[in-house]
Amino acid sequence: DTGVSQDPRHKITKRGQNVTFRCDPISEHNRLYWYRQTLGQGPEFLTYFQNEAQLEKSRLLSDRFSAERPKGSFSTLEIQRTEQGDSAMYLCASSLGSGGMNMETQYFGPGTRLLVL
Amino acid sequence: QKEVEQNSGPLSVPEGAIASLNCTYSDRVSQSFFWYRQYSGKSPELIMSIYSNGDKEDGRFTAQLNKASQYVSLLIRDSQPSDSATYLCAVIWDYGGATNKLIFGTGTLLAVQP
Numbered sequence: 001d002t003g004v005s006q007d008p009r010h011k012i013t014k015r016g017q018n019v020t021f022r023c024d025p026i027s028e029h030n031r032l033y034w035y036r037q038t039l040g041q042g043p044e045f046l047t048y049f050q051n052e053a054q055l056e057k058s059r060l061l062s063d064r065f066s067a068e069r070p071k072g073s074f075s076t077l078e079i080q081r082t083e084q085g086d087s088a089m090y091l092c093a094s095s096l097g098s099g100g101m102n103m104e105t106q107y108f109g110p111g112t113r114l115l116v117l
Numbered sequence: 118q119k120e121v122e123q124n125s126g127p128l129s130v131p132e133g134a135i136a137s138l139n140c141t142y143s144d145r146v147s148q149s150f151f152w153y154r155q156y157s158g159k160s161p162e163l164i165m166s167i168y169s170n171g172d173k174e175d176g177r178f179t180a181q182l183n184k185a186s187q188y189v190s191l192l193i194r195d196s197q198p199s200d201s202a203t204y205l206c207a208v209i210w211d212y213g214g215a216t217n218k219l220i221f222g223t224g225t226l227l228a229v230q231p
Contacts, residue, residue: 031217033216033218033219035219040125040223041223041224042121042205042207042221042222042223042224043161043205043219043221044221045216045218045219045220048216048218055216056216056218089160091160091161093219095217097217104217105151105163105166106163106217106219107163108153108160108161108162109160110159110160111159111160
């Protein structure tokens, strides 16, 4: 399978614990996005990487959230001191973009469903 | 005002009929538009992209864009029960930023009745 992969697919944790999610983009895709989706809503943008550089973070991404993309390949999203409001589907998407094009197609991974008890 | 708006539905159509899904958006420059399909519990899957005014057809799907009226629609011909899903409209704005983040609507739930 050459699509976007995410791990784990499901995570149940207790409030206050730290969790880390991993995303492996489509090979050679230089752009990687994280989104969060809650029930009944569309995905909301969290952060964006072009290669290894994190170029934008949403105001939704509080100080408890951190994301990395070392070497411009896979990415991790860590949530520290989880809260019940963090319960959501965390989606990763990747694309192949160049310059300022806004016609790129983003392909989504299967998502990580987080439940904070 | 939300930037991308969709009727949440459900939109119920009989099998074989045409399903029409609509999306309106705030006035911005140089938009790109996308329709994603999302089955319950799954991630979004790209159906169509459209960048210019007019129609774009791909199999049973036709996307229509009217920038003057600020709407984009998706027509599904010969609807099948397997088309039952939530359809998400998404837009990329050209706001001069570094990212081409997608701005999504809340989605329209389509139910195709056998």
